[in-house]
Amino acid sequence: MRTLRTLGAAGAAALLAATAATGAAAAAAAPSPPPAPKPQITDADVDAALARLPGFVTDSMRSTGVPGISVAVVHRDKVVFLEGFGVRRTGESATVDPDTVFQIASLSKPVSSTVVAGTLKDPADWNRHTELPGFALKDPWVTGHVTTADLFSHRSGLPDHAGDLLEDLGYDQAYILGHLRLEPLSPFRASYAYTNFGFTAAAEAVARAHGTSWQKLAADTLFKPAGMTHTSTEFSAFAHAPDHAATHVKNPDGTWSPRYVRDPDAQAPAGGVSSSASDMARWLRLQLAGGTLDGKRIVPADTLAVTHLPQILSQAPTPPLNHTGFYGLGWNVSYDDAGRLRLSHSGAFDLGANTNVTMLPLEQLGIVVLTNGAPVGVADAIAEDFFDTAEHGGPTTAWLPLFAELYARADDTGRSATDYAHPPAGAKPARADGAYTGTYDNPYYGKLTVTPDGSGGLTLSLGPKPMRFPLTHYDGDTFSYVTAGENAVGRTGVFFKDGTVRIEYLDGEHLGTFTRQ
Numbered sequence: 001m002r003t004l005r006t007l008g009a010a011g012a013a014a015l016l017a018a019t020a021a022t023g024a025a026a027a028a029a030a031p032s033p034p035p036a037p038k039p040q041i042t043d044a045d046v047d048a049a050l051a052r053l054p055g056f057v058t059d060s061m062r063s064t065g066v067p068g069i070s071v072a073v074v075h076r077d078k079v080v081f082l083e084g085f086g087v088r089r090t091g092e093s094a095t096v097d098p099d100t101v102f103q104i105a106s107l108s109k110p111v112s113s114t115v116v117a118g119t120l121k122d123p124a125d126w127n128r129h130t131e132l133p134g135f136a137l138k139d140p141w142v143t144g145h146v147t148t149a150d151l152f153s154h155r156s157g158l159p160d161h162a163g164d165l166l167e168d169l170g171y172d173q174a175y176i177l178g179h180l181r182l183e184p185l186s187p188f189r190a191s192y193a194y195t196n197f198g199f200t201a202a203a204e205a206v207a208r209a210h211g212t213s214w215q216k217l218a219a220d221t222l223f224k225p226a227g228m229t230h231t232s233t234e235f236s237a238f239a240h241a242p243d244h245a246a247t248h249v250k251n252p253d254g255t256w257s258p259r260y261v262r263d264p265d266a267q268a269p270a271g272g273v274s275s276s277a278s279d280m281a282r283w284l285r286l287q288l289a290g291g292t293l294d295g296k297r298i299v300p301a302d303t304l305a306v307t308h309l310p311q312i313l314s315q316a317p318t319p320p321l322n323h324t325g326f327y328g329l330g331w332n333v334s335y336d337d338a339g340r341l342r343l344s345h346s347g348a349f350d351l352g353a354n355t356n357v358t359m360l361p362l363e364q365l366g367i368v369v370l371t372n373g374a375p376v377g378v379a380d381a382i383a384e385d386f387f388d389t390a391e392h393g394g395p396t397t398a399w400l401p402l403f404a405e406l407y408a409r410a411d412d413t414g415r416s417a418t419d420y421a422h423p424p425a426g427a428k429p430a431r432a433d434g435a436y437t438g439t440y441d442n443p444y445y446g447k448l449t450v451t452p453d454g455s456g457g458l459t460l461s462l463g464p465k466p467m468r469f470p471l472t473h474y475d476g477d478t479f480s481y482v483t484a485g486e487n488a489v490g491r492t493g494v495f496f497k498d499g500t501v502r503i504e505y506l507d508g509e510h511l512g513t514f515t516r517q
Contacts, residue, residue: 037339041363041390046075049390056385057085060400065256066354066373068096068245071382072281076364077289079281088372089246090256098278101230101244102370103262105347107355108233108273109199110307111222111283113152113330115269116206117291117303118221126152126306126329132205134178142188143181151202152329153311154194157185159509161487163197163267168485169445169463173266177201182444184509192314192327196270199330203269214269225298226286228279235263238274245372247352256373260351262486271347280368284357287343288364307331308343308361344383348375350411350486358383365390375410377403416504420472420480420491428476433458435477436496440514445506448514460494 050073057069067090073081084096104111120126126149136143142157150156162183163176176197186193207214215233223231230241238244239261246258264272275283282293291299307329314332315325326333334342340362347355354375359366367386369379381399388395430436433452440448449461450471458471460481469481477496483489483505493504499516506512 034339037362039363040338040340041360041365043075045390045393046080046365048393049386050081052389052394053081053382053386054083054085057382060378060381061086063400064373064376064378064404065250065254066371066376066378067248067256068100068372069378069382070096070098070100070102070245070277070370071367072098072277072284073367073386074281074284074288074365077285079285082277082281084277088244089258090248094243096245096372097243098281099230099243099276101238101241101274101276102355102372103238103245103247103264103274103349103353104280104355104370105264105271105349105353106196107345107347107357107368108269108271109152109330110287110343110345110357111231111273111275111330112199112203112218112269113307113328114283114287114299114304115218115222116148116152116203116329117307118299119206119210119217120300120303123302123306125303128209130202130205132177132201132208134174135201135205136181138181138183138185139188142185145188148202148206149306149311149329150189151195151198152307153327154192154198154314155189155312155327156195156198157188157191158193158195158198159183159186160193160195162193162195162509164487165506166445167197167266168487169467170465171266171446171463173200173204173268175464176266177204179444182511189312192312196267199270200267218269218273222283222298223279225296226279226282226293228275228282231273231275231279233268233272235265235272235274241274244274245370247349247374248372249350249352249374250376258352262349262351262353264349271349275370277368277370280357280370284359284366284368288359288361288366308333308341346375346380348407350374350488354379356380356383358387360387375407377401377405377407414487414489414505414508416489416492418474418493420474420493423474427474430473430479431477436479436501439517440501441517442511442514444511445514448501450501 068086068088070084082098084098084100086096088094088096127147130146146156166176204214207217218233247262248256248258250256286293290301291304309328310326310333311328314327317324323334332344336342340360344358352374354371356379357368367383369382371379377400380403384399385395437450451459453459460469460471471479471481474480479494480491483492489505495502500513502513
């Protein structure tokens with residue numbers, strides 16, 4: 001419409017008339033659009049994939065050591081596979097069954113977008129402004145225009161995983177959402193960066209607009225109507241479930257143990273759902289049936305359909321699939337070579353969980369995989385191997401090593417290039433403790449203290465509780481400590497200079513410098 005503003009009324013009318021004539025002629029000569037894609041996977045194809053599935057699951061567990069897995073497959077509104085494998089907790093005999101409750105991590109996002117779709121009366125309501133007390137972004141204009149859809153599709157401009165390091169330090173949801181205003185922004189609606197707490201802010205705003213909590217909204221809108229009796233958005237419900245799978249991490253000797261507890265309540269809509277394969281099978285049926293389950297309308301078809309549409313480019317074509325990736329509203333969205341819509345999402349807690357959901361809606365086929373081990377590629381490989389077999393008669397790629405490598409690369413992201421465990425030759429000595437001890441402050445990360453540890457060393461304390469980290473001297477005024485939490489990156493540098501201290505792994509967005517008080 002910019003042309004109309006510069007031509008004037010008469011010129012614009014002439015241009016429109018000419019354009020209409022040209023367009024009519026072009027339309028007459030234009031080729032017909034390509035036919036809509038058609039289903040290609042037969043019942044026999046699904047049967048072949050189902051026959052391979054249990055063996056691939058057990059082989060994957062054997063090769064990786066992941067202790068427990070639960071899998072559900074839905075085809076044409078029927079649960080055609082539902083089985084648990086392995087144990088809930090290493091060292092104990094209780095086995096995984098279809099009702100075992102797992103933390104599903106970021107598979108929470110498509111579940112939460114289903115909840116929001118269930119609260120809306122019109123698809124346009126996804127574009128409502130997000131209003132939540134204490135929540136703001138750095139740019140006031142963006143704050144005034146950001147919508148539920150912007151935050152659910154990670155196009156608000158917030159940096160990748162903004163707020164996650166605050167969660168690792170023990171800050172609660174209110175503190176984290178209230179400090180996102182300090183994060184730098186990339187171009188609004190023109191850049192993609194995955195943000196748990198941007199997503200959480202939008203969900204909490206929807207709940208507040210309905211006069212309730214997110215936990216109650218999710219239960220009343222989806223879990224109860226859909227008969228998802230083992231599903232919750234509260235960590236306490238997971239922890240107290242008699243049949244729940246503990247989270248496990250891999251030890252240096254290759255064994256797995258439940259060393260950590262992951263409480264994701266601060267980001268409940270984005271990563272805090274716990275559920276069973278049985279319940280997730282009901283949710284898969286609802287998704288593939290456009291919002292109905294057992295003949296009952298639970299979520300409006302039109303508000304749910306919007307969640308499956310691309311909202312922003314998330315990934316350029318990359319091997320091995322070489323398909324362009326988009327993000328919808330809580331979903332990874334792509335289209336295969338046959339033009340079929342493919343929806344998926346993975347969930348990963350480095351402290352001990354990995355999940356995957358993948359659907360081909362045109363084929364009325366979906367799979368969900370829940371595991372109680374830190375991400376080594378098993379959940380994603382099971383889903384990909386299943387669909388690969390259904391479509392091609394067998395796997396065309398060795399999916400497990402491929403995903404194992406991808407997760408290993410992701411695990412290395414953010415690690416320091418400096419080996420702080422080994423000081424350089426000729427390292428300078430540290431100054432007296434008094435040059436470093438004291439209280440420091442930071443508008444984003446809050447208070448930091450450095451105190452003597454009573455044994456000739458120093459301890460750095462961070463967070464509201466606080467968390468304490470022994471400092472190890474490296475060189476001169478540079479120290480290090482071993483990071484902890486979901487986003488731990490091994491040893492990180494601590495740099496003292498002119499009354500400030502900068503922490504390397506907290507400084508990715510230049511927010512990691514603390515000033516002495």
